[in-house]
Amino acid sequence: MNLQERNQKVRNFFNEKIDSYDDVHSTFMITKNAITDSLDKGAKRILDLGAGTGLELIYLFECFPEAEVTVIDITENMLAKLKTRSFADHVTTICGDFFEVDFGEEYDAVISTSALHHFKSKEKRFLYQKIYNCLKENGQFLNSDYIALTQEIEDRQLYELEHNFDQHKHIDIPLTVEHELELLSLVGFQDISTESVDKENYSLIKARKKV
Numbered sequence: 161m162n163l164q165e166r167n168q169k170v171r172n173f174f175n176e177k178i179d180s181y182d183d184v185h186s187t188f189m190i191t192k193n194a195i196t197d198s199l200d201k202g203a204k205r206i207l208d209l210g211a212g213t214g215l216e217l218i219y220l221f222e223c224f225p226e227a228e229v230t231v232i233d234i235t236e237n238m239l240a241k242l243k244t245r246s247f248a249d250h251v252t253t254i255c256g257d258f259f260e261v262d263f264g265e266e267y268d269a270v271i272s273t274s275a276l277h278h279f280k281s282k283e284k285r286f287l288y289q290k291i292y293n294c295l296k297e298n299g300q301f302l303n304s305d306y307i308a309l310t311q312e313i314e315d316r317q318l319y320e321l322e323h324n325f326d327q328h329k330h331i332d333i334p335l336t337v338e339h340e341l342e343l344l345s346l347v348g349f350q351d352i353s354t355e356s357v358d359k360e361n362y363s364l365i366k367a368r369k370k371v
């Protein structure tokens with residue numbers, strides 16, 4: 161299955177999960193709110209990749225009421241839920257695949273929570289380059305996501321994706337933190353740092369575009 165087909169399978173998965181999504185993910189709020197606590201004070205133009213129902217944006221808009229957020233997400237049911245939130249008027253939603261949609265430019269920050277662990281290393285490098293390119297000088301990339309605690313876990317999940325994909329309704333392929341940092345550095349990010357957030361296998365990864 162190619163990337164486009166895999167992403168459509170992700171879309172189907174989240175479309176079907178919509179009724180239980182917020183209940184399940186409300187237990188992950190620390191990992192989502194960590195993004196807002198790391199945003200630069202003056203951040204205004206923000207791109208959220210895979211915002212889903214917008215759980216991370218609840219706290220973000222409490223702290224940054226003037227923010228202008230653009231959201232890209234492939235799952236229409238998730239975005240429909242986001243559009244019912246009180247801050248929806250301050251959010252522009254684009255329903256589409258990260259690998260196909262134009263990200264725009266000149267963002268103060270690109271943020272993402274629990275959404276970028278479905279891509280192979282080469283795909284992620286392409287995505288990180290796209291993120292780097294759409295940031296302003298000194299812009300931030302903040303990603304709070306599921307990570308592989310060991311290389312064995314990363315390898316095992318990738319094996320499942322490549323050999324047993326049809327047997328899984330949904331499969332996560334997180335990278336190790338070391339692998340994440342290497343990719344960010346390869347596309348040009350600087351001031352890269354990482355910290356675990358709430359759960360052992362969750363990391364907040366921060367990086368900055370400096371030109």
Ligand SMILES: C[S@@+](CC[C@H](N)C(=O)[O-])C[C@H]1O[C@@H](n2cnc3c(N)ncnc32)[C@H](O)[C@@H]1O
Pocket residue numbers: 167170171174185192209210211212213214215216232233234235238256257258259272273274275278
């Ligand atoms: C686990 S949810 C996270 C939602 C939200 N950020 C949160 O933390 O609650 C992952 C989201 O990423 C979106 N997503 C995954 N792959 C995508 C892709 N290739 N293009 C656009 N959106 C994608 C899914 O549709 C889903 O809404």
